[in-house]
């Protein structure tokens with residue numbers, strides 16, 4: 001599949017998820033295979049343009065994640081165009097526009113899903129961005145604002161005409177938030193009617209569901225919560241698509257994933273080789289956007305990250321709720337490691353210099 005000039009080796013994509021799909025997580029998922037594209041957490045266009053926003057770090061990525069799409073949000077066409085240029089300057093492959101976020105804090109600023117309520121303005125935002133950059137501009141939208149306004153089909157056409165290179169549709173309305181089910185028939189209808197690639201999003205928890213959704217006629221599938229539960233889901237879907245049996249993920253692998261995530265988070269911005277991290281101008285080396293440097297602050301940050309991931313990661317596994325309770329009660333990294341180790345692993349592990357794990361046996 002191609003988005004503009006960018007070729008994706010697989011149609012399966014890590015969906016943008018604020019607070020969850022940070023660069024460390026994306027690197028680990030990408031490593032498992034089957035992932036054609038990763039999308040960053042949403043980044044404020046205002047923050048990018050001013051270069052002072054604490055959320056600037058959300059746009060950072062590493063070479064290992066390519067192709068990378070950086071998702072921005074905002075409602076001012078000029079600022080969105082400026083932000084797109086910053087994203088292009090960071091070397092990202094694609095700039096994506098968030099037209100799906102239903103959270104009032106975002107939506108009230110004429111950004112996120114509230115752009116869907118003003119289609120002409122939304123198209124003007126895309127038009128301004130397309131003029132400003134050479135990389136593909138894409139849009140992620142919902143079915144509409146509410147059941148009385150399920151205007152994704154019309155808006156999708158308008159942003160296509162404004163120059164968007166691809167569109168992703170999460171088949172719920174903003175009012176639905178995450179309740180009910182995603183309307184994949186609407187997604188299929190949009191895919192049928194547009195000339196650019198249309199990707200669908202919503203409710204793929206099993207690899208087989210990712211494949212089923214592909215048969216609705218979309219060019220690709222974004223997987224969100226399914227990746228948080230099972231970071232191997234894209235690799236498993238790719239295996240299924242190739243007619244192979246998807247691999248079974250062992251408890252050992254599940255434990256190692258969490259331990260490696262801890263180590264990568266602990267190592268973020270510490271002793272990184274030059275050029276390892278692609279950061280916005282002003283953010284490189286800046287401590288404003290880095291995880292807290294002091295050991296205790298950083299540990300707290302990592303513990304909170306693990307708690308957030310484990311809220312999803314422990315779903316659907318035996319005794320997952322007991323693991324979740326224990327992770328939530330952990331107060332130090334050592335305790336966290338011991339909990340993960342005891343739950344998933346029987347073999348002691350070494351941490352290598354790159355933050356990855358090797359078995360001592």
Ligand SMILES: Cc1cc2nc3c(=O)[nH]c(=O)nc-3n(C[C@H](O)[C@H](O)[C@H](O)COP(=O)(O)O)c2cc1C
Pocket residue numbers: 015016017018019020041042071098099100101140170201202203204222223224225226
């Ligand atoms: C914790 C969380 C954070 C999310 N953050 C974003 C975001 O920053 N930008 C965005 O476009 N969608 C965001 N989404 C929506 C997802 O990208 C996806 O469209 C939605 O969860 C439906 O897909 P799923 O059922 O595979 O999770 C978020 C979803 C979750 C669960």
